[in-house]
Amino acid sequence: MRQLRIQLSTQNVALIAPLAFLALFFLYPLWAILRLSFANGLAGVWAVLADDYTWRVLGFSAGQAALSTILTVLVGLPGAYVFARYRFPGKELLRALAGVPFVMPTVVVSAAFGALLGPRGLINVGLQGLLGLAQPPLRIPNGLGLVLLAHVFYNYTVVLRMVGGFWANLDPRLEQAAAVLGATRRRALWEVTLPLLLPSLGAAALLVFIFSFTSFGVIVILGGPRMATLEVAIYRETAQLLRLDVAATLALLQAACTLAMSLLYTRLAARSAMPLDRLPRSAVARRPRGLGQQLLVATNALLLLLLG
Incomplete structure (x- = not known):
């Protein structure tokens, strides 16, 4: 009987602890945001949502996130292909970096x-010394770039x-079969490989979009005072303008967008x-053949070193 009580007590603690954590760090802040948002009733919430500034901030948040996502996918896809299809020295180290x-x-x-x-950054100083220039050749002011x-x-x-x-486990014989049937390498990529990659590509792109949409520190430090995502607008309304009801409404708007995404x-x-007819990575990856494939691997490895 005593053993049963101890077991029930342990189960209660195991159940109550996560519920208490959830209530303290999720439900209570959410309730506080709702209370502040509706402090002036529905009219206050509607006033914030009807304000042009709110929609400008939301539009900029979505726009810069979309651009960031497109650029990240364009830069990341060649790297994903190289790491999926080729074996080369230092591959696991680069993957970790x-x-x-x-x-x-x-x-x-x-x-x-x-x-x-920056104007006095390492690249500009090096180029000025190398080329004998008086002014920095690379000028990227703080902003969207x-x-x-x-x-x-x-x-x-x-x-x-x-x-x-995901790509590393796709059977390369699917592309080879398409080539046997007369498809060019580009057509096999567009009509065979990319449709299979779409779920993972869409999930990765959406995750990048969410991270960029909720960006704060990068926007504040590199974007300059005129750029504001919803995160930055919430901070300004809270810390600078002390309009907590407006900040809470913006936080609710961001929470709704983030939840949907x-x-x-x-x-x-x-x-x-979803299960597909996939192969182990060791059976898919191969050593690069020819100068073109070696340059592709070397270029992406160099890019990853620069990013890491």
Whole structure:
């Protein structure tokens, strides 16, 4: 009997502890946001949602996230292909290095971008000394360009790992069969490989979009005072303007957008996990043959070293 009581007590603690954590760190903050949002009733919420500034901020958040996603996918897809289809020395080390930017603090990354690409950055100083120039040749002012570069730097590993991991298990004999039937390499890529990659590619792109949509530190440090995502607008309304009701309404708007995107991501991720006729990675990857393939591997390895 005593043993049964101890077991029930342990089960109660195991149940109550996560529920208490959820209530304290999720439900209570959510309730506080709702209370602040509706402090002035529905009229206050509607006033914020009807404000042009809110929709400008939302539009910029979505626009820069879309651009960041497109650039990240364009840069990441060749790397995903190289890591999926080729074996080369240092591959596992480079794969590990690809995850380093993802865990770096935004302050460190932003300062590094300034030290590397700024007017007195390493690249400009080196080019001035090499070419004898009086003015820095590379001028990238704080703004959208640096923000997009930083987002690509952060999120490259998402595409590399999610798409590359799925691609590495796809049977290359599918493309070979398409070639036997008369398809060119480009047509086989568009009509055979990409349709199979779409779930993982869509999930990776959506995850990059979510990370960029909720960006804060990169926007504040590299974007300049005129650029504001919803995260930055919430911070300004809270810390500078002290309009907590407006900040809470913006937070609710962002939470709704993020929840919708997260649900879509979950659905795409589940589709990318559907069983296919896949092979082990060791049976798919091969050594690069010819100068073109070697250059492709070397270029992507160099890019990954620069990003890492």
